[in-house]
Amino acid sequence: MIIDLKSILLAPRRFEFSLEPGWWQEDQENDQIIGLDGPLKVEINIAKAGTKYVLDGHLSGRLIIRCDRCLEQYGSDLESGFRLFLAISPSGTGQSELELLEDDMGIDFLSGNEIDLEEVVRAQIYLSLPMKCLCSEDCLGLCPFCGVNLNVETCGCQSEKRHPAFLKMKNLKLKGGTE
Numbered sequence: 001m002i003i004d005l006k007s008i009l010l011a012p013r014r015f016e017f018s019l020e021p022g023w024w025q026e027d028q029e030n031d032q033i034i035g036l037d038g039p040l041k042v043e044i045n046i047a048k049a050g051t052k053y054v055l056d057g058h059l060s061g062r063l064i065i066r067c068d069r070c071l072e073q074y075g076s077d078l079e080s081g082f083r084l085f086l087a088i089s090p091s092g093t094g095q096s097e098l099e100l101l102e103d104d105m106g107i108d109f110l111s112g113n114e115i116d117l118e119e120v121v122r123a124q125i126y127l128s129l130p131m132k133c134l135c136s137e138d139c140l141g142l143c144p145f146c147g148v149n150l151n152v153e154t155c156g157c158q159s160e161k162r163h164p165a166f167l168k169m170k171n172l173k174l175k176g177g178t179e
């Protein structure tokens with residue numbers, strides 16, 4: 001959903017829409033988020049404030065996330081509010097350009113005077129992730145020796161004496177194909 005900010009004059013504009021699970025596209029470089037678990041409700045309010053724009057948004061839904069430790073999928077509620085400030089600034093070519101004032105996220109969603117609300121949502125979903133995504137606080141992860149998921153299986157490796165280097169490996173992500 002692409003909005004021309006110049007269409008927002010005195011009255012703020014409100015956008016409400018739902019994104020269906022099929023909307024989510026996996027990102028090869030960041031595959032922590034597998035997708036949406038049901039529709040994602042989006043509410044975005046855009047208001048003009050002087051020469052700037054204030055975008056207030058709220059996301060509500062559920063994500064399917066990959067656990068950093070055991071690599072299994074789990075569901076996680078997403079309930080997140082955000083605020084962005086934008087400005088249209090004149091550029092050298094005489095064309096105006098939209099500028100994100102607080103640069104805490106990518107600016108892929110800005111082009112000329114237009115903002116792509118779905119890209120804003122996508123960026124906010126990534127920002128909503130915790131530093132570490134765990135299916136549960138006490139997720140046991142994968143066995144560093146045989147790779148079984150220790151939450152669901154036990155293996156004989158536990159009783160063997162571990163070299164400290166192997167203990168460290170336990171926390172490494174074992175994903176990403178090399179073929």
Ligand SMILES: [Zn+2]
Nearest residue numbers: 067070135139
């Ligand atoms: Zn886990």
Ligand SMILES: [Zn+2]
Nearest residue numbers: 143146155157
């Ligand atoms: Zn094992």
